[in-house]
Amino acid sequence: MTTELTVASGRGAEPRPPRRADNDDIPPARLSWRHRLTNFDVKVSPYLYIAPFFIVFGVVGLFPLLYTAYISLFDWELGADEQPFVGLENYTYLLGDSQFWNAMVNTISIFVLSSVPQVIVAVLLAALLNTALRGRTAWRMGVLLPYVASLVALTIIFANLFGPQYGMINSILEAVGIDRIDWQAERWWSHIAIATMVNWRWTGYNALIVLAAMQAIPRDIYEAAWVDGASKARQFFSITLPLLRPTMIFVVVTSTIGGLQIFTEPKLFAPAGSNTGGAQNQYQTVVLYMYQSGFQDQDLGYASAIAWVLFIVIIAIAGINFLITRRLASTGEG
Amino acid sequence: MAVVQGRPTFVEPPSGKRSRRASKGTLSERRPGFTVYGILIAFILGSAFPFYWSFVVASHDDSEITGDPPLIPGGNFFVNAGRVLDTIPFWKALGNSIIVSGTVTLSVVILSTLAGFAFAKLRFKGRNTLMVFVVATLAVPTQLGIIPLYMTMAELGWAGNLGAVIVPNLVTAFGVFWMRQYIADAVPDELIEAARMDGCSMIRTFWHVCLPAVRPAAAMLGIFTFMMSWNDFLWPLIALDAENPTMQVALEKLQSGYYVDNSLVLAGTTMATVPILIVFLVLGRQIVAGIMQGAVKG
Numbered sequence: 244m245t246t247e248l249t250v251a252s253g254r255g256a257e258p259r260p261p262r263r264a265d266n267d268d269i270p271p272a273r274l275s276w277r278h279r280l281t282n283f284d285v286k287v288s289p290y291l292y293i294a295p296f297f298i299v300f301g302v303v304g305l306f307p308l309l310y311t312a313y314i315s316l317f318d319w320e321l322g323a324d325e326q327p328f329v330g331l332e333n334y335t336y337l338l339g340d341s342q343f344w345n346a347m348v349n350t351i352s353i354f355v356l357s358s359v360p361q362v363i364v365a366v367l368l369a370a371l372l373n374t375a376l377r378g379r380t381a382w383r384m385g386v387l388l389p390y391v392a393s394l395v396a397l398t399i400i401f402a403n404l405f406g407p408q409y410g411m412i413n414s415i416l417e418a419v420g421i422d423r424i425d426w427q428a429e430r431w432w433s434h435i436a437i438a439t440m441v442n443w444r445w446t447g448y449n450a451l452i453v454l455a456a457m458q459a460i461p462r463d464i465y466e467a468a469w470v471d472g473a474s475k476a477r478q479f480f481s482i483t484l485p486l487l488r489p490t491m492i493f494v495v496v497t498s499t500i501g502g503l504q505i506f507t508e509p510k511l512f513a514p515a516g517s518n519t520g521g522a523q524n525q526y527q528t529v530v531l532y533m534y535q536s537g538f539q540d541q542d543l544g545y546a547s548a549i550a551w552v553l554f555i556v557i558i559a560i561a562g563i564n565f566l567i568t569r570r571l572a573s574t575g576e577g
Numbered sequence: 578m579a580v581v582q583g584r585p586t587f588v589e590p591p592s593g594k595r596s597r598r599a600s601k602g603t604l605s606e607r608r609p610g611f612t613v614y615g616i617l618i619a620f621i622l623g624s625a626f627p628f629y630w631s632f633v634v635a636s637h638d639d640s641e642i643t644g645d646p647p648l649i650p651g652g653n654f655f656v657n658a659g660r661v662l663d664t665i666p667f668w669k670a671l672g673n674s675i676i677v678s679g680t681v682t683l684s685v686v687i688l689s690t691l692a693g694f695a696f697a698k699l700r701f702k703g704r705n706t707l708m709v710f711v712v713a714t715l716a717v718p719t720q721l722g723i724i725p726l727y728m729t730m731a732e733l734g735w736a737g738n739l740g741a742v743i744v745p746n747l748v749t750a751f752g753v754f755w756m757r758q759y760i761a762d763a764v765p766d767e768l769i770e771a772a773r774m775d776g777c778s779m780i781r782t783f784w785h786v787c788l789p790a791v792r793p794a795a796a797m798l799g800i801f802t803f804m805m806s807w808n809d810f811l812w813p814l815i816a817l818d819a820e821n822p823t824m825q826v827a828l829e830k831l832q833s834g835y836y837v838d839n840s841l842v843l844a845g846t847t848m849a850t851v852p853i854l855i856v857f858l859v860l861g862r863q864i865v866a867g868i869m870q871g872a873v874k875g
Contacts, residue, residue, distance in 0.1 A: 286701075288779035289779075292692055292694060376609060377608075384862070388625060391853055392853055394825075395808075395810055395849075396850050400843065400846055403839055404630060447624065451865060451868045452869070507811070510829075547724050550722070
């Protein structure tokens with residue numbers, strides 16, 4: 244988000260006639276034809292090359308988002324004969340819908356439970372990986388293992404591990420003398436279970452990003468601190484952590500955009516393919532509620548209103564993150 | 578996040594080597610002790626455990642799972658695997674996933690490289706504004722537009738068709754950004770100029786000068802795109818049906834019954850995971866390097 248785009252001086256792209264234009268063998272008529280063709284090539288080609296992105300983004304990104312806003316103003320039921328215009332009624336209903344607020348709280352709760360421990364563990368793990376290990380690549384691959392496996396498969400495996408009756412985790416708890424926990428029925432425990440899946444999958448990945456940033460810190464800063472007699476711990480808190488701040492904010496921003504759209508984990512944590520996120524919606528997230536409203540209850544207008552409110556929340560939070568980053572960068576702290 | 582500079586000099590293509598060399602043999606580094614290795618081993622064992630557990634359950638009869646769960650694999654895996662093949666169209670789902678992810682990967686790599694080349698090396702009106710727009714779309718949660726997308730696909734008669742999950746992912750903002758950053762550094766302007774002087778058309782310049790230089794970055798983009806596409810779940814779940822699913826959708830169908838047969842379900846997840854683990858063993862080094870480069874470059 245803080246990346247600056249600097250201008251590449253593309254001298255090679257300037258229009259110039261082909262070298263053969265100087266050649267006497269070529270008749271003048273053909274020369275000008277070629278010349279015009281080259282000019283056309285130089286002028287139009289760049290737009291042709293970037294066009295696919297803008298077409299695809301326009302058709303499957305921008306248009307659907309705008310059309311979602313349009314649909315959200317209608318009582319748009321799937322398969323109904325007519326879709327009456329209702330203005331902002333979907334939104335006013337949404338603001339008084341306790342299930343929506345419940346889903347919003349669940350989403351934020353799961354997001355906080357997954358992002359805070361994750362960033363802390365990722366930094367510590369990166370510090371361990373930044374030592375002179377034997378066989379560096381093998382260790383790095385090791386911590387990245389959860390990232391490559393398919394999310395659906397992993398969520399199913401974790402739903403099994405957290406199973407209330409025969410789950411592995413409850414067996415361990417019982418073996419050490421702690422009461423079994425109903426990981427699905429109890430709201431906060433279900434959030435912890437889902438956050439565990441997210442943490443398990445992404446901690447190693449984020450550790451590698453932090454590790455890359457750690458390696459970009461110039462060595463002579465550490466050497467100067469070492470000469471001044473700073474301990475390893477002091478170096479970590481006074482040099483490493485402050486210089487990592489931009490990367491940490493990057494990690495937090497990207498995980499915000501992803502984390503607020505969490506869907507697969509709560510969807511598959513429920514046993515029988517339901518969309519309610521537990522009997523009392525105790526772990527239903529906003530995107531899961533949108534899915535339930537749109538594709539189970541077939542109320543596309545209402546689902547669109549949910550999508551737009553979430554969209555605004557995400558953009559607002561990403562924007563706040565961005566402003567904080569800029570602030571930190573301009574005061575020279577980042 | 579580093580600022581990428583576009584000086585017209587022969588910049589060495591970025592690689593992991595530089596940072597590795599810099600971090601070796603300085604006076605502040607010592608070989609870590611057993612504690613560091615111990616913590617890392619514990620972490621990696623924790624990372625690997627769910628895979629192991631999945632295989633353990635998958636290799637037992639479902640009735641054995643009740644009571645105290647077993648800790649070592651049993652001998653029932655192939656029986657359970659056979660039941661998976663009877664319950665869901667496993668091979669069809671595998672084939673579909675390969676077709677979808679393969680097509681998406683090929684398309685993303687080609688179209689992103691082409692756009693990245695234009696943004697990094699060609700001059701045209703509005704270039705910088707358009708590039709800022711591309712970067713801004715990275716923050717747009719396009720997943721929230723799935724309702725009109727579904728209506729569009731239904732209108733076109735594409736619902737249930739693999740095209741519905743391929744077309745929306747043909748080119749990504751991340752891909753364009755990634756390739757632009759790499760090409761700006763890795764392809765010298767002089768080389769492009771020379772090709773143009775020799776009368777190469779734009780597309781031939783791209784093909785003969787740019788493409789050979791960007792293979793490493795294109796390969797990494799390919800690996801990441803393939804993994805993202807392979808894991809995609811929400812949109813395929815809406816757009817496809819149980820008869821013609823991708824792997825992720827088929828796995829979900831395996832789990833959604835009133836009675837959950839754990840051995841069956843986890844045999845399915847094991848079968849879907851093993852090919853990915855093999856790919857990871859082969860390409861893991863590139864995946865690690867890709868994540869670390871992406872972080873430093875922005």
